[in-house]
Amino acid sequence: MRLRNAICARAAALAVCLALAAGAIAQAPFPSRPITFIVPWGAGGGSDQAGREIALRLSSLLKTPMPVLNMPGATGTIGIARVVNNPPDGYTLGLMAADTYALLASNPPEQWKDSDLIPLGVMIKQTSAIMVAENGPYKNWADFEKAARAKPDTLSIAVGGVGSPQEISINYLRTRGVKVLVVPYDKPGERYSAVIGGQIDAFYEALGNVRGFIESKKMRPILLFCSTRIPQFPDVPCSTEVGLDITLPQFRAVVARTDTPPAIARTLSEALAKVAASPEYKAYLQSQFADEDSYVPEGRARAFMHEQLEVMKKIVAQTGKK
Numbered sequence: 001m002r003l004r005n006a007i008c009a010r011a012a013a014l015a016v017c018l019a020l021a022a023g024a025i026a027q028a029p030f031p032s033r034p035i036t037f038i039v040p041w042g043a044g045g046g047s048d049q050a051g052r053e054i055a056l057r058l059s060s061l062l063k064t065p066m067p068v069l070n071m072p073g074a075t076g077t078i079g080i081a082r083v084v085n086n087p088p089d090g091y092t093l094g095l096m097a098a099d100t101y102a103l104l105a106s107n108p109p110e111q112w113k114d115s116d117l118i119p120l121g122v123m124i125k126q127t128s129a130i131m132v133a134e135n136g137p138y139k140n141w142a143d144f145e146k147a148a149r150a151k152p153d154t155l156s157i158a159v160g161g162v163g164s165p166q167e168i169s170i171n172y173l174r175t176r177g178v179k180v181l182v183v184p185y186d187k188p189g190e191r192y193s194a195v196i197g198g199q200i201d202a203f204y205e206a207l208g209n210v211r212g213f214i215e216s217k218k219m220r221p222i223l224l225f226c227s228t229r230i231p232q233f234p235d236v237p238c239s240t241e242v243g244l245d246i247t248l249p250q251f252r253a254v255v256a257r258t259d260t261p262p263a264i265a266r267t268l269s270e271a272l273a274k275v276a277a278s279p280e281y282k283a284y285l286q287s288q289f290a291d292e293d294s295y296v297p298e299g300r301a302r303a304f305m306h307e308q309l310e311v312m313k314k315i316v317a318q319t320g321k322k
Contacts (some may be wrong), residue, residue: 040079045188075161208288
């Protein structure tokens with residue numbers, strides 16, 4: 001009897017210790033360890049650049065390391081699936097690009113749903129363009145369009161992935177008689193090299209992602225997807241000027257699992273708001289030819305993304321492409 005009582009007493013004491021330890025862990029301040037920031041694209045592209053800039057600023061504010069993990073593949077689906085499959089504790093964040101979000105308009109992935117994720121803030125919005133090699137045969141959109149109409153399905157345009165706004169836009173061009181081939185590349189560096197090397201005739205990209213190539217005279221934009229010309233490129237027409245009713249912007253948002261504890265989600269979203277308001281981040285936006293009012297806070301981010309998704313769904317319905 002005494003032995004049994006002693007065993008029970010020890011078991012009870014152990015249970016109390018475990019409960020106290022669990023309580024201490026649950027009440028530990030966030031963050032208390034590194035936060036992994038998943039960029040679902042290869043190194044060197046726009047998402048990688050934005051992800052590293054955001055991680056750097058966020059890490060400084062939260063006073064914790066924030067390693068960036070590149071996980072390219074399947075138009076960003078592989079990386080976003082990793083966010084969804086990790087615990088909802090705020091220690092795994094992801095960068096959701098419009099390229100990946102657009103899959104919901106044409107070919108919804110099996111690995112994740114819109115409802116699985118909460119956008120903690122849209123951090124950048126950029127004008128996209130069709131780009132060509134500086135020393136290539138096409139010097140402007142009129143030249144490229146003329147060649148594409150003369151020889152349908154001969155010219156090629158590289159895009160970031162199947163189902164992306166890039167592919168949606170190119171499919172829209174096809175309905176207007178500009179029939180070009182779509183060639184997807186998950187790794188931005190390969191896309192850029194293919195155009196510079198002449199393997200691809202053009203590619204679709206956000207302007208800021210390739211600023212270095214533009215300034216070094218290796219690439220040039222020939223068509224901007226916008227309704228108002230950009231001061232830095234006064235001679236490049238907007239899509240609406242040449243009769244194309246499409247202006248899909250590139251955007252990137254920081255996302256976490258929807259069931260992340262509200263207090264942790266609030267800590268992260270408030271930190272992102274401070275990042276967006278910082279002079280350093282505003283300078284980064286300017287360097288990327290991005291909208292100076294890019295930031296959309298957590299309270300309005302989902303509505304903004306849904307608006308963009310509805311536009312993409314309408315274009316997909318028009319083109320009949322999925």
